[in-house]
Amino acid sequence: MPASTETPAPPRPDPGPRTPHPRLSGVWAVLRNGWRGLTSMRTALVLLFLLALAALPGALLPQRSLNQQLVDKYFTDYPWLAPTLDRLGFFDVFAAPWFAAIYLLLMISLIGCVLPRTVEHAAALRAEPVVTPRNLARMPHHASATLDVGIDEAEERVRSRLRGWRRAERADGTGRTVSAEKGYLREAGNLLFHLSLIGLLLGFAAGKLFGYEGQVIVMSGGGQFCNTGILGYDTFRAGLRVDGTDLSPFCVRLDDFHADFQPNGQAESFRGTLSYQSAEDVEAGVDRWSTHQLEVNHPLRVDGNRVYLLGHGYAPRFTVTWPDGQQRTGEIQWRPVDQATMLSQGATKFEPPGVTDEEKRRTSQLAITGLFAPTSSGGDIVTSVFPALLAPEVAVDVMRGDLGLDDGRGQSIFQVDQGMIDSGALARVARANLVPGQSLTLDDGTVVRFDGVQDWAYLQVSYDPGQEAVLVFAVLLLGGLGLSLTIRRRRFWARLTPVDDGARTVVELGGLARTDRAGYGEEFDRLRADLLDAPNAAQEEI
Amino acid sequence: MPVSAELATFSDRLFVAAAGIYALAMIFHAVEFSAARAKVPVLVGAGAPDGAPEEGPVRSRPERFGRMAVAVTVLGAALQLASIATRGIAAERWPLGNMYEFISAISVAAVGTWLVVLRRSPAARSAGPFVLFPVLVLMALAGSVLYVPAGPVVPPLRSYWMSIHVSTICISSGLLVVAGVASLLFLLRRSGRLDGLAEKLPEADALDRLAYRITIVAFPLFTFAIITGAIWAEAAWGRFWGWDPKETVAFVSWVIYAAYLHARATAGWRTGRAAWVNVAGFATIVFNLFFINMVVAGLHSYAGVG
Numbered sequence: 001m002p003a004s005t006e007t008p009a010p011p012r013p014d015p016g017p018r019t020p021h022p023r024l025s026g027v028w029a030v031l032r033n034g035w036r037g038l039t040s041m042r043t044a045l046v047l048l049f050l051l052a053l054a055a056l057p058g059a060l061l062p063q064r065s066l067n068q069q070l071v072d073k074y075f076t077d078y079p080w081l082a083p084t085l086d087r088l089g090f091f092d093v094f095a096a097p098w099f100a101a102i103y104l105l106l107m108i109s110l111i112g113c114v115l116p117r118t119v120e121h122a123a124a125l126r127a128e129p130v131v132t133p134r135n136l137a138r139m140p141h142h143a144s145a146t147l148d149v150g151i152d153e154a155e156e157r158v159r160s161r162l163r164g165w166r167r168a169e170r171a172d173g174t175g176r177t178v179s180a181e182k183g184y185l186r187e188a189g190n191l192l193f194h195l196s197l198i199g200l201l202l203g204f205a206a207g208k209l210f211g212y213e214g215q216v217i218v219m220s221g222g223g224q225f226c227n228t229g230i231l232g233y234d235t236f237r238a239g240l241r242v243d244g245t246d247l248s249p250f251c252v253r254l255d256d257f258h259a260d261f262q263p264n265g266q267a268e269s270f271r272g273t274l275s276y277q278s279a280e281d282v283e284a285g286v287d288r289w290s291t292h293q294l295e296v297n298h299p300l301r302v303d304g305n306r307v308y309l310l311g312h313g314y315a316p317r318f319t320v321t322w323p324d325g326q327q328r329t330g331e332i333q334w335r336p337v338d339q340a341t342m343l344s345q346g347a348t349k350f351e352p353p354g355v356t357d358e359e360k361r362r363t364s365q366l367a368i369t370g371l372f373a374p375t376s377s378g379g380d381i382v383t384s385v386f387p388a389l390l391a392p393e394v395a396v397d398v399m400r401g402d403l404g405l406d407d408g409r410g411q412s413i414f415q416v417d418q419g420m421i422d423s424g425a426l427a428r429v430a431r432a433n434l435v436p437g438q439s440l441t442l443d444d445g446t447v448v449r450f451d452g453v454q455d456w457a458y459l460q461v462s463y464d465p466g467q468e469a470v471l472v473f474a475v476l477l478l479g480g481l482g483l484s485l486t487i488r489r490r491r492f493w494a495r496l497t498p499v500d501d502g503a504r505t506v507v508e509l510g511g512l513a514r515t516d517r518a519g520y521g522e523e524f525d526r527l528r529a530d531l532l533d534a535p536n537a538a539q540e541e542i
Numbered sequence: 543m544p545v546s547a548e549l550a551t552f553s554d555r556l557f558v559a560a561a562g563i564y565a566l567a568m569i570f571h572a573v574e575f576s577a578a579r580a581k582v583p584v585l586v587g588a589g590a591p592d593g594a595p596e597e598g599p600v601r602s603r604p605e606r607f608g609r610m611a612v613a614v615t616v617l618g619a620a621l622q623l624a625s626i627a628t629r630g631i632a633a634e635r636w637p638l639g640n641m642y643e644f645i646s647a648i649s650v651a652a653v654g655t656w657l658v659v660l661r662r663s664p665a666a667r668s669a670g671p672f673v674l675f676p677v678l679v680l681m682a683l684a685g686s687v688l689y690v691p692a693g694p695v696v697p698p699l700r701s702y703w704m705s706i707h708v709s710t711i712c713i714s715s716g717l718l719v720v721a722g723v724a725s726l727l728f729l730l731r732r733s734g735r736l737d738g739l740a741e742k743l744p745e746a747d748a749l750d751r752l753a754y755r756i757t758i759v760a761f762p763l764f765t766f767a768i769i770t771g772a773i774w775a776e777a778a779w780g781r782f783w784g785w786d787p788k789e790t791v792a793f794v795s796w797v798i799y800a801a802y803l804h805a806r807a808t809a810g811w812r813t814g815r816a817a818w819v820n821v822a823g824f825a826t827i828v829f830n831l832f833f834i835n836m837v838v839a840g841l842h843s844y845a846g847v848g
Contacts (some may be wrong), residue, residue, distance in 0.1 A: 058785055058788075296778060460780045462781060467782055482762050
């Protein structure tokens with residue numbers, strides 16, 4: 001890391017016998033100093049600031065992972081800036097190499113700092129508390145008294161009061177000392193916190209590698225979806241190691257969908273009755289379906305996958321009866337253009353049945369496009385006044401001609417190809433407002449009937465094999481954090497010196513908090529009171 | 543969901559009353575502050591026991607104002623808690639469903655934190671006006687432009703995780719507001735500028751310690767709140783973490799507060815720079831509350847404004 005070579009004057013390596021070659025020793029020094037620099041607290045601080053700074057554009061600029069339309073809008077609004085930002089990865093901040101570089105360096109710095117500390121802590125756990133300092137009066141907390149008991153009894157008193165402390169007793173001239181230390185869990189919590197961060201990152205990475213997320217629209221009233229491959233989805237975001245061949249092939253069926261609204265149009269609840277078949281049953285050919293009430297905040301969990309209800313909408317059903325008596329019914333989702341009133345827009349497309357002549361087929365395809373209002377305002381211009389299905393009405397244009405379905409390009413299911421209209425290949429042949437049951441007749445005698453409306457639900461299937469691990473590490477992290485912030489590391493010493501031929505004992509106490517949190521004072525006072533005050537007071541009274 | 547209109551109105555009145563009482567408390571604090579002479583440092587020094595300036599039964603007039611300010615603040619906090627509770631009862635849901643409601647909760651959390659601080663170290667009282675000022679600003683915003691009548695919330699917010707996640711976010715934000723103010727005052731006190739004002743503040747040391755102590759309570763709580771948010775997001779949005787703008791800025795805040803704790807353990811960063819870091823963290827909390835909720839569109843846009 002180049003920055004680390006700039007860190008000011010680390011101690012020069014000792015050109016001793018171990019590194020006889022001067023150049024080698026130079027390289028070694030650079031490596032070692034680089035490592036020291038990277039694992040120093042100061043570097044960790046700088047990396048933390050960089051990480052915070054680097055994440056900010058992720059909140060301030062539109063992100064592809066969240067909303068492609070907003071990114072496109074940014075491109076139209078700021079054409080001079082957007083391409084540069086895009087090249088630098090600012091629309092995919094959390095996938096950008098510079099973002100990854102920062103958190104990976106931070107993780108390396110963390111490992112480099114935490115692993116040696118773990119070893120040190122393990123050693124400290126085995127080590128005896130440090131030798132009692134010669135002059136306890138110099139300690140931040142200090143007290144002494146003479147007790148009217150022998151040294152053995154005094155020592156026993158200290159020992160029993162310091163139960164739970166790590167202790168060492170040593171001979172000291174004519175007397176003895178007790179060294180004690182407590183609060184090892186602070187460092188253990190600190191280490192747990194940092195190690196959990198690494199685990200959390202690994203769990204997160206596992207999800208990004210092996211997880212996937214797919215969205216699909218399913219019709220209410222028995223629409224089915226099986227998780228057999230990517231093609232079944234309307235949109236699919238695969239993890240880096242997911243090719244779609246190994247999905248868990250469970251199936252879901254939306255038997256019923258119901259949305260409730262308050263009088264002001266705000267959504268009250270969305271409820272889907274979902275039947276599902278586990279992957280195991282699907283593969284074994286067992287026709288066993290279970291049911292689940294699918295709601296917001298209440299996903300279906302099956303075979304490690306989760307199925308969510310993300311949204312809903314309406315699909316008007318049209319039946320077209322051609323002059324020769326043939327009928328076709330079309331029911332496809334229309335897209336809500338106003339979430340408050342669920343005014344929807346779409347295009348239901350029909351192929352003329354039984355037409356084998358390509359030329360003729362391309363002049364007689366039909367599309368019913370326009371607006372759908374679940375609760376129509378009535379009148380000539382249809383608009384929606386309420387999101388629930390109270391007074392449905394469609395305002396449609398019937399287009400006839402070439403829909404452009406054969407040119408190999410993908411086409412929106414919500415619109416007809418404007419290019420075909422512009423070229424004259426597709427033309428409007430009728431326009432009408434219809435309520436369910438009403439129909440209109442085209443010039444050639446074809447009848448288009450608006451039959452009714454079906455609900456559809458927008459479902460998401462998610463799979464993230466890392467999320468349980470992330471949760472476990474997050475909980476460990478929190479526990480470690482709590483320990484490291486609440487527990488105080490402190491030392492306590494007692495020196496016992498016999499006086500008056502062993503009849504009495506001088507007890508000197510010293511205390512030192514090893515962390516900067518104040519508050520040891522009170523505990524020391526309690527220790528002092530328990531060890532020195534009570535017996536003395538008792539003695540004086542007698 | 544039925545909303546009891548009378549109770550909702552009552553809740554609104556309690557809110558206004560609480561804000562008025564805080565304003566009164568701030569005036570009392572200000573009277574004490576402006577009348578007080580610069581303190582003799584010994585009285586509030588680090589080693590002095592809390593509540594040191596015990597001057598016998600006769601109290602100076604400014605001090606009486608100071609004590610009145612605290613008493614009145616307690617009353618204001620009680621009224622505001624009642625306002626939040628009645629709103630919850632009126633709307634028959636956990637009363638943290640929109641910007642007005644959670645700013646009210648953050649305010650009362652900040653005031654509560656401040657009262658706990660005062661109980662433990664009464665010498666901090668001279669910082670009173672500066673703690674109540676941001677609270678009043680928050681409440682003024684909440685009560686005016688951000689106000690929405692009591693009502694039910696959209697289906698994604700109907701989850702018991704809401705009460706856990708949003709409550710802990712509000713409490714930790716309230717704590718961090720006081721910590722941020724303490725760090726700002728520390729920087730002001732230490733800079734030596736505005737001498738007449740600064741030297742009436744609590745000792746720099748005491749302010750710094752106050753900021754640190756509050757932050758080490760708030761940081762784990764904030765972490766817990768983020769974790770519960772992630773658990774809820776997993777059930778509501780299909781992923782536990784998706785870099786939604788609110789999540790991203792919460793992450794930024796978390797990283798900055800982590801940096802603050804590290805700074806406290808780094809030579810050369812311990813005091814002045816650490817305080818700046820704490821102020822930066824505070825800034826991201828405020829930014830997340832206002833800018834992200836109101837300007838940036840995201841999944842957390844439940845603010846009920848716009």
